[in-house]
Structure formats: C-alpha cells, structure tokens
Amino acid sequence: MNTTAQVLEKNKERILEKWMQNQLSDASLRDDLMTSDELQRQSKEMLDGLLRAVSKGNHDNIYDTEFEQVTDTLRDISITRARQGFSPRETGTYVLSLKQALIEVLVEQRQDDTSTLYMEIMQLNTLLDNLSIVTFETFIKGREEVILRQTDEISEISTPVIRVWDGILALPIIGTLDSARTQIVMENLLQEIVNTGSNIAILDISGVPAVDSLVAQHLIKTVSATRLMGAECIISGIRAEIAQTIVHLGIDLSNIKTKASLASALQLAFSMTNLEVRRNDKNKGLNIMR
Amino acid sequence: MEIVREQDVVPFRNRVREFSTRIGMSLVNQTKLITAASELVRNMLKYASGGKVILEIISHNAKTGVRLTFKDEGPGIADIALAMRDGFSTGRSLGLGLPGAKRLVNEFDLKSNPGEGTTVTVIHWKHGR
Ligand SMILES: Nc1ncnc2c1ncn2[C@@H]1O[C@H](COP(=O)(O)OP(=O)(O)O)[C@@H](O)[C@H]1O
Ligand SMILES: [Mg+2]
Numbered sequence: 001m002n003t004t005a006q007v008l009e010k011n012k013e014r015i016l017e018k019w020m021q022n023q024l025s026d027a028s029l030r031d032d033l034m035t036s037d038e039l040q041r042q043s044k045e046m047l048d049g050l051l052r053a054v055s056k057g058n059h060d061n062i063y064d065t066e067f068e069q070v071t072d073t074l075r076d077i078s079i080t081r082a083r084q085g086f087s088p089r090e091t092g093t094y095v096l097s098l099k100q101a102l103i104e105v106l107v108e109q110r111q112d113d114t115s116t117l118y119m120e121i122m123q124l125n126t127l128l129d130n131l132s133i134v135t136f137e138t139f140i141k142g143r144e145e146v147i148l149r150q151t152d153e154i155s156e157i158s159t160p161v162i163r164v165w166d167g168i169l170a171l172p173i174i175g176t177l178d179s180a181r182t183q184i185v186m187e188n189l190l191q192e193i194v195n196t197g198s199n200i201a202i203l204d205i206s207g208v209p210a211v212d213s214l215v216a217q218h219l220i221k222t223v224s225a226t227r228l229m230g231a232e233c234i235i236s237g238i239r240a241e242i243a244q245t246i247v248h249l250g251i252d253l254s255n256i257k258t259k260a261s262l263a264s265a266l267q268l269a270f271s272m273t274n275l276e277v278r279r280n281d282k283n284k285g286l287n288i289m290r
Numbered sequence: 291m292e293i294v295r296e297q298d299v300v301p302f303r304n305r306v307r308e309f310s311t312r313i314g315m316s317l318v319n320q321t322k323l324i325t326a327a328s329e330l331v332r333n334m335l336k337y338a339s340g341g342k343v344i345l346e347i348i349s350h351n352a353k354t355g356v357r358l359t360f361k362d363e364g365p366g367i368a369d370i371a372l373a374m375r376d377g378f379s380t381g382r383s384l385g386l387g388l389p390g391a392k393r394l395v396n397e398f399d400l401k402s403n404p405g406e407g408t409t410v411t412v413i414h415w416k417h418g419r
Contacts, residue, residue, distance in 0.1 A: 214332055249394065
C-alpha cells in the first residue's frame with residue numbers, strides 16, 4: 001500500500017488544481033491585489049515544500065527543520081497579504097482551502113480503505129490547523145507593523161512648528177503628550193527657535209484631551225528648555241475643565257504664562273515684543289457698512 | 291481591562307470616557323475622573339509594570355456613578371501616608387498622582403501590602419458629589 005506521502009505526491013497536479021479552484025472560487029478573494037499566475041506560482045511552491053516535509057514522515061511538528069521552507073513561505077505570504085491590505089478571511093482561506101483539496105484527493109484515492117483514510121485525515125487536519133495558526137500570527141504581526149509605522153508617522157506630522165509672526169512661533173499640540181512625543185515636540189521647537197531666531201513660543205494645548213501630572217511635567221520641561229534658549233513660552237488653549245483639573249491635581253503653573261485661547265496668547269506675545277495691531281483708518285467705512 | 295504597556299493608556303481613558311458619557315456625566319466631571327484614572331494607570335505601569343482595571347457603573351442611594359478598580363501585583367507601597375503626600379515621588383516625577391487623584395474624585399481608597407501589590411478604588415458620581 002502506498003504511504004500518505006506517496007498518494008499525495010502522485011496526485012500533486014490534481015491537488016494543486018483543486019486548491020487553485022477553491023481559492024479562486026472564494027467570492028471574497030480580490031483579484032485586484034494579485035494576479036492568478038502569481039497565486040499559482042506561490043501555491044505550487046508551497047505545496048512542493050509541504051509534500052517534501054510529509055514524505056520525510058513528519059505529519060505534525062511544523063517547528064521541525066523539514067517544515068522550515070513551508071512555514072517561511074507561509075509567513076512571507078501572510079505578511080505580504082497583511083501589508084497589501086488583504087482581509088484576514090482572504091489570508092486564512094489560503095491554507096484552509098489547501099486542506100480541503102488534500103482531503104478531497106485522499107477521499108478519492110482511499111475509497112477502499114476507510115480506516116487509513118480516517119487516520120490520514122486526522123493527521124492532515126492537525127498539520128494544517130497548525131499552519132493556519134502560523135498564518136494568523138504572522139498576519140497580525142504584519143498589521144501591527146503597519147500600525148507602529150503609522151504611529152511614528154503621526155507623531156512626526158502632528159507636531160508642526162508654525163511661524164505666526166516675525167519672532168513668534170506657535171506649536172499646536174494635538175493628542176496625548178507622552179514621553180516620546182514630548183521629545184519630538186521639544187526638539188522641533190528648540191531647533192526652530194534657533195533657525196528663526198524667535199524669542200516667543202506659544203504652546204497650544206487645545207487639542208490635548210487630558211492634562212495629568214505627566215503631561216504637566218512634560219510641559220514644564222519644555223518651557224524650561226525654551227527659557228534656556230533665551231526665549232519665552234506661553235501655554236494657550238487651556239479649556240475650563242482642564243484648568244479646574246490642573247488646580248485639583250495641585251500642579252503649579254504660576255511661573256508659566258498661560259492663556260485661554262491662541263488669540264489671547266498672540267496678543268500677549270505682541271505686547272511682549274512691543275507690537276501693536278490696530279484697525280487701519282481706511283477700514284472705517286467698511287465697518288459702518290457691516 | 292489589562293494594562294501592560296504605555297499604548298494601553300489611551301484606549302483605557304477612552305473606555306472611562308465612554309462609561310461616564312453613558313451615565314450623562316458633565317464634561318468637567320468626566321475630565322476629573324479621566325485625569326485621576328490616567329494618574330492611577332500610569333502608576334500601575336511605572337511602579338508595578340502593569341495590572342488590571344475593572345470599570346463599572348454603579349448605583350447607590352439614587353445616585354449613579356463610575357467605579358474604577360486598579361489592581362496590580364507590584365511591589366506595593368510601604369508607607370501609604372508618605373506616598374499620599376503632595377510632592378513625594380520615588381520616580382523623579384511630580385509626586386502629585388495619588389494625592390491629586392484623591393482630590394479629583396468623590397471616593398478614593400488605597401490598599402497595599404508590600405510584596406503583594408496595590409489596589410486603588412475610586413468612585414465618581416454623575417453630578418460630582
Ligand atoms: N501601583 C503602585 N505600586 C507601587 N508603588 C506605587 C504605586 N503607585 C504609587 N506608588 C508609589 O507612590 C509614590 C507616589 O505616587 P504619585 O503620587 O503618583 O507620584 P509619582 O507618580 O509622581 O511618583 C510613587 O513615587 C511610588 O513610590
Ligand atoms: Mg504618579
């Protein structure tokens with residue numbers, strides 16, 4: 001009698017064909033993300049590796065060296081699919097539809113020997129279930145990488161330093177000011193103070209959802225660093241509920257210039273630099289018309 | 291809710307916001323509770339390398355509120371009175387987390403056994419009293 005590996009090896013073409021059919025017939029698979037030639041090539045490589053490992057008598061331990069190529073290919077596929085935006089379903093279907101194809105072929109070939117068939121199906125089940133776990137682990141890792149990269153990008157782009165006036169910088173802070181963000185904010189700000197020779201920086205925290213003692217400590221540090229550079233710092237955008245919370249927490253901001261809005265902070269900055277904003281007389285007519 | 295790393299802080303605070311919005315808590319009271327929660331969860335991460343928080347909506351004597359229980363299995367606090375003092379910190383920070391949180395919420399309870407861990411329970415009522 002032929003071993004499982006021999007039966008499978010002999011019917012490799014049919015398995016591949018069935019597997020491809022299963023994959024392509026799954027309504028959820030998007031052909032915009034990958035051509036079917038590519039899929040065919042990938043699947044063949046994967047099946048070859050799998051049969052090679054099974055022919056060495058290994059049916060269960062996918063962490064053995066025989067399976068290295070299979071799990072590597074699988075990880076490759078899963079991580080690529082995660083990055084390309086395939087759904088978990090599409091990614092999982094890949095391995096699960098191979099299981100289907102393998103079992104179908106075995107059922108055809110083992111009609112006269114159901115007890116062997118039963119054992120073989122049990123083994124293949126375990127094996128392919130383990131491989132689907134690898135698929136999902138890798139898929140999720142791929143997604144996490146995407147998220148981490150986006151987090152980095154967000155903290156980069158969300159800390160712009162704006163030159164609002166000659167000598168006056170504004171820095172709107174949006175989101176949570178954790179230690180990593182503070183570092184970026186502080187570096188950007190100090191660099192920009194040097195680049196522009198500004199002597200006033202406005203830190204606007206309207207977009208910060210909560211000011212706890214850690215955020216406050218970060219703000220205080222940023223203000224001290226700004227002062228060391230010879231510039232003055234104003235914190236604006238302190239909403240009423242934030243002001244109350246800061247007082248209850250017991251944070252002392254009395255050494256720091258604070259304003260409720262960016263507009264009033266700008267006004268303060270103007271008066272500190274002896275600038276004055278006045279309505280031009282020529283606009284009087286316009287005012288009456290309004 | 292499990293808290294094991296810094297990235298868990300923001301989702302946790304959003305959950306607290308969700309709970310307090312659900313019972314119709316005003317913005318000021320929400321902010322107080324969220325800030326206190328933020329302090330306690332950061333302590334848990336910093337001094338006990340994480341722990342668990344239980345969020346509950348509770349009713350008592352016709353009052354509705356949110357109760358948060360912070361449970362960790364860290365080193366515990368040897369001198370609670372000292373830890374509750376404004377400005378006391380073993381972590382080179384402001385030392386306002388515990389005393390500040392106590393001032394922000396309606397009810398505050400801290401239990402700790404050195405070597406076993408720390409449990410802090412806070413309650414904030416819908417109307418802030
Ligand atoms: N969950 C905890 N486990 C162990 N020690 C803690 C915990 N929370 C607070 N502490 C101790 O209490 C001190 C005071 O905490 P806190 O008032 O939040 O100030 P800070 O966090 O700035 O140090 C901490 O420095 C730490 O020694
Ligand atoms: Mg603290």
